[in-house]
Amino acid sequence: MKNRIKLVLLMLLLAAPMLVSGSMYALQLGIPEKQVARGALLPDLQPLQQWPLDWQASGEWWLVWIADAPCQATCQQLADQWWRVHRALGREADRVYRLRIEMAVNESRPLTEALPGERVVHWQGNAPDWAAPGQTWLVDPEGRVVLAYDADAPAADLHRDLMRLLRVNR
Structure with missing residues (x-):
């Protein structure tokens, strides 16, 4: 019994x-209601290859953001902020590229000067309702938007999410 x-x-x-x-x-x-990603998930957003740009991305991680046209002081400040986030990635920085999209009023307007490691392209035609100046997206090597950030999102949030994505996706 025991x-x-x-x-x-x-x-x-x-x-x-x-x-x-x-x-x-x-x-x-x-x-627990722990939040892992600090950006917004947008699974219905079309892939980067289908965006009306005058350039097409290859298979790398991209930090994509929209600049106002022409690029004013706030735009330059954001460009510097994303450059600093990119540098803060350390040895993982060579896996991520930065893309600045400028809304083109007319295509004859010259692009503003890019910071080191950044590509600047024109948006062809009218901007859709989901694209606004200052918005930032993390795009995976297959061109899918992984996370989206508003213009006022802290750079530290994007950095944490990007480091996690790079660590998980070797």
């Missing part, structure tokens, strides 16, 4: 985590 009690107690001890997690799920109590 051995049976020990066996039942051992089975209860081993089943306890399953019982607790099942009751947490059923009652929706104590479930």
